[in-house]
Amino acid sequence: MAWCSLAPAQRPSDADAAPIIERARQRARQYAQSLPDFDCTEVVRRHEERNTPDGVQSVLSDKLTIRTRYFEHKEEQKLILIDDRPTDRTLESLQGVVSTGEFGATLSAIFDPASETAFYWESWKTVRRHRVGVFSYVVDVAHSRYNLRTAVARVGHKAIVGYHGVLEVDVETGEVLHFTYVADRIPKEMALQSTSTTVDYDFADIGGRDYLLPVRSETQMYTSESSVTNKMEFTLYRKFSADSVIDFGPGK
Numbered sequence: 001m002a003w004c005s006l007a008p009a010q011r012p013s014d015a016d017a018a019p020i021i022e023r024a025r026q027r028a029r030q031y032a033q034s035l036p037d038f039d040c041t042e043v044v045r046r047h048e049e050r051n052t053p054d055g056v057q058s059v060l061s062d063k064l065t066i067r068t069r070y071f072e073h074k075e076e077q078k079l080i081l082i083d084d085r086p087t088d089r090t091l092e093s094l095q096g097v098v099s100t101g102e103f104g105a106t107l108s109a110i111f112d113p114a115s116e117t118a119f120y121w122e123s124w125k126t127v128r129r130h131r132v133g134v135f136s137y138v139v140d141v142a143h144s145r146y147n148l149r150t151a152v153a154r155v156g157h158k159a160i161v162g163y164h165g166v167l168e169v170d171v172e173t174g175e176v177l178h179f180t181y182v183a184d185r186i187p188k189e190m191a192l193q194s195t196s197t198t199v200d201y202d203f204a205d206i207g208g209r210d211y212l213l214p215v216r217s218e219t220q221m222y223t224s225e226s227s228v229t230n231k232m233e234f235t236l237y238r239k240f241s242a243d244s245v246i247d248f249g250p251g252k
Contacts, residue, residue, distance in 0.1 A: 020133045021119050023174030024167070028111040032073050032104035037240040038206050040213075042066040042077070042232055049227040058229065066091070071240055075103050102199050102214040102234070107176055109145050110167070116143045122166065127178075131171045138164040141185065148183055150190045157190045165196075175212050177201050193222045207239040 044064040049056050065081035079091045110117055122134040139146070141162035149158040165180035182196040197219045203210040217232040 017121050017133070020169055020171055020174070021135065023171075024169045024176060025111040025174075027174035028104070028107045028176065032108065035070060035073070035103065035211060035213075036206055036209075037071045038069075039236075039238055039240050040068050040070075040234050041236040042068045042234050045231045047229045047231070061228075064091075064094075068234070069240060070103055075105070102217055102232075106181065106199075107179065110137060110139065110179075110181075114143065115139050115145070119167075125168070127168065127170075130173075130177075132177060133169045133171055135167045135169065136164065137167060138162070146181070146183065148186065148190065148192075148195065150192055157187075159187045159190060161186055175201070177212075191223055193224060195219065195221045204237040206237050211237075213237060 042065075044066065046061045046064070047058045048061050049058055063081075063083050064079060065084070067078045067080050069076045069078070077091055079087060079089055079094075081087060082089065109115055116139075118138045120136045120138075122136055125132050125134055139162055141160060144160055144162050146161050146163050147158060148161050162184040163181045164184060165182055166178075167176055168178040169176055178198070178200050180196060180198045183192075183194065186192045186194070197217065199214055200216040201212050202215045204213045204215070214234050216234070219230045219232075221228045
């Protein structure tokens with residue numbers, strides 16, 4: 001674990017900052033195991049920048065409705081609707097990217113000692129009346145498990161890349177309320193200039209108990225020719241049972 005050298009007025013002492021990261025590490029390690037079995041609805045709105053008569057504009061490409069099931073500490077996703085119409089297609093058959101890892105896998109990797117993540121103090125802030133420490137972090141490619149995948153001219157490419165980002169940690173509980181991750185040194189054959197993801201967490205009721213869960217996520221991808229933004233919302237959290245049915249609303 002490493003710290004940047006800022007003036008004392010700008011950051012807490014190492015003795016104060018290190019326990020915040022250690023608390024977050026312990027919480028991340030426990031997070032996936034602490035979650036109950038549940039269902040939720042993930043709605044993904046995928047946008048592309050396109051040339052229009054009015055100039056370059058962000059245009060909605062499609063809207064995906066996904067049933068996400070968290071069962072026995074494993075995440076499963078099933079595509080239910082495309083543009084509010086039922087579909088038999090799978091997520092794997094779609095062009096483009098739909099992210100995973102919001103339910104703890106990415107945070108677990110960041111805080112895994114094997115990742116040798118370097119943490120850097122940034123600032124204090126207040127979120128929902130809680131004192132929050134803001135840290136930047138870096139995971140180099142030699143210790144990364146970030147598997148980036150793209151398709152160029154119908155040819156699939158994948159590579160392990162390093163990444164960096166920002167974490168907002170509740171000082172009292174060690175819970176991460178917001179984090180980002182940005183890929184570093186993407187191989188040229190992947191035809192990606194950059195890709196970044198932001199995830200926001202809040203409390204949701206499942207079976208009469210509140211759990212800290214993802215509520216929003218956004219992924220941005222840039223190539224030399226285009227820009228794609230996926231905006232994701234997680235709703236309708238409910239305790240999972242074998243006969244669970246999610247109601248997508250009238251006419252859905």
